[in-house]
Amino acid sequence: NLSDKLDKAFHVLKGHGQITEVNVAETLKEVRRALLDADVNFKTAKEFTNTVKEKALGQDVLTTLKPGQLMVKLVKDELIELMGGEAAGVDLSGSPSVILMAGLQGSGKTTFSGKLANFLKTKKTKKPLLVACDVYRPAAIDQLHVVGDQIGVEVFSDKGNSDPVAIAKAGIEHAKANGHNVVIVDTAGRLAVDEEMMNEISNIHTAITPNETLFVVDSMTGQDAVNTAKAFNDVLDFNGVILTKLDGDTRGGAALSIKSVVNKPIKFIGTGEKMDAIDVFYPSRMADRILGMGDVVSLVERAQEQYDEEEARKLHKKIAKNQFGFDDFLSQIQQIKKMGSMKDLLGMIPGAGKALKGMDIDDDAFKGVEAIIHSMTPSERSNPSLLNGSRKKRIAKGSGTSIQEVNQLLKQFNQMSKMMKMMQGGGGRKMMQMMQG
Numbered sequence: 001n002l003s004d005k006l007d008k009a010f011h012v013l014k015g016h017g018q019i020t021e022v023n024v025a026e027t028l029k030e031v032r033r034a035l036l037d038a039d040v041n042f043k044t045a046k047e048f049t050n051t052v053k054e055k056a057l058g059q060d061v062l063t064t065l066k067p068g069q070l071m072v073k074l075v076k077d078e079l080i081e082l083m084g085g086e087a088a089g090v091d092l093s094g095s096p097s098v099i100l101m102a103g104l105q106g107s108g109k110t111t112f113s114g115k116l117a118n119f120l121k122t123k124k125t126k127k128p129l130l131v132a133c134d135v136y137r138p139a140a141i142d143q144l145h146v147v148g149d150q151i152g153v154e155v156f157s158d159k160g161n162s163d164p165v166a167i168a169k170a171g172i173e174h175a176k177a178n179g180h181n182v183v184i185v186d187t188a189g190r191l192a193v194d195e196e197m198m199n200e201i202s203n204i205h206t207a208i209t210p211n212e213t214l215f216v217v218d219s220m221t222g223q224d225a226v227n228t229a230k231a232f233n234d235v236l237d238f239n240g241v242i243l244t245k246l247d248g249d250t251r252g253g254a255a256l257s258i259k260s261v262v263n264k265p266i267k268f269i270g271t272g273e274k275m276d277a278i279d280v281f282y283p284s285r286m287a288d289r290i291l292g293m294g295d296v297v298s299l300v301e302r303a304q305e306q307y308d309e310e311e312a313r314k315l316h317k318k319i320a321k322n323q324f325g326f327d328d329f330l331s332q333i334q335q336i337k338k339m340g341s342m343k344d345l346l347g348m349i350p351g352a353g354k355a356l357k358g359m360d361i362d363d364d365a366f367k368g369v370e371a372i373i374h375s376m377t378p379s380e381r382s383n384p385s386l387l388n389g390s391r392k393k394r395i396a397k398g399s400g401t402s403i404q405e406v407n408q409l410l411k412q413f414n415q416m417s418k419m420m421k422m423m424q425g426g427g428g429r430k431m432m433q434m435m436q437g
């Protein structure tokens with residue numbers, strides 16, 4: 001995919017101590033190829049790499065950043081710029097505010113109409129009305145009703161009427177009479193751009209003068225998306241683009257080219273078939289996605305999971321060998337704390353969840369416990385039976401707690417160890433099942 005390709009491109013720069021015209025050119029050739037492969041329009045890709053080139057060569061080569069990193073940054077900044085800088089909202093100022101959907105058949109207009117209505121209803125506490133202007137297929141009107149029912153938004157339709165302009169107008173009147181402050185007009189599309197469809201959408205557009213005309217495009221259509229966007233924009237001069245179906249293994253090319261070809265912002269993205277699969281479009285997130293630097297959070301989470309799995313495996317081994325000590329106890333506590341809410345997470349401690357369940361635990365509950373364990377010597381931690389009266393006194397003093405608290409912790413620890421031994425008695429496989437379950 002594009003990220004891999006760009007990765008390869010940046011590779012050229014790694015190991016080079018400075019940015020020279022030669023290695024910049026080499027890198028950008030790769031970047032351009034990667035963009036073209038991702039269905040970015042040729043002109044866009046060329047302009048893009050030219051801009052990055054100028055910026056790269058204008059940089060002080062003595063910069064602290066490594067050239068590869070600098071290029072990643074330049075490319076990312078330029079991607080963000082290309083896709084529109086800041087995220088753009090929709091105009092909700094009308095009374096009612098009228099939003100017209102346009103796009104080819106199957107691009108996701110009806111689905112997105114529902115998603116947007118749901119979004120405005122829940123996020124902006126608006127009272128939307130959906131208007132069904134796809135008069136060619138009765139099923140299209142039914143589809144919008146199904147969507148409306150799902151999200152609890154009223155749908156205005158007129159099955160006997162074959163004039164979408166009249167329906168759109170009547171819909172707006174209906175909204176005014178019934179206190180709807182947003183009207184979303186869903187329209188018919190065709191499989192390809194044709195004159196009849198363009199005339200129809202243009203007539204609706206002229207008749208209802210929408211606050212927003214949104215061009216809905218399937219992001220999987222790649223290069224075609226740009227041509228379609230251009231055709232619709234020539235007729236409608238739309239306000240923004242909706243990029244649907246960005247949930248699958250979709251190439252980022254469309255997002256990149258559309259903005260530069262029609263100079264209109266991408267406003268929302270669709271990321272699934274369900275009504276809540278809608279996101280405000282953030283150019284920087286999209287740039288991250290395209291560059292594969294994105295989803296840093298989920299990557300970190302995944303790494304975290306792996307780490308935790310590894311830790312759990314080690315712990316299982318220790319328990320099996322009867323070597324569970326206070327260090328392990330402490331690392332378990334730290335893991336729980338790291339993860340956030342106590343209550344939900346108790347069950348995640350292998351084996352310990354059941355032992356701790358009866359305890360009243362809040363987020364500060366482990367503070368004293370940690371202090372106590374920190375005040376133990378390493379040998380005390382791995383061999384708690386060493387803890388006699390004078391050692392306990394020393395630990396209480398060192399941790400700013402009391403002997404009672406130290407005893408309390410010891411009691412809990414012993415309970416836990418006992419339980420773990422018990423489980424061990426049940427045989428290896430059974431123990432593992434219990435600890436994981």
Ligand code: GDP
Pocket residue numbers: 103104105106107108109110111112189244245246247248269270271272273277
């Ligand atoms: P319309 O002809 O433009 O009204 O398109 P529809 O809203 O009927 O959508 C066509 C198909 O694409 C339907 O099967 C939708 O469920 C699906 N669809 C729409 N948006 C998305 C999306 O963001 N992700 C996915 N995976 N499917 C979508």
Ligand code: MG
Pocket residue numbers: 109110111134140186187
């Ligand atoms: Mg439709």
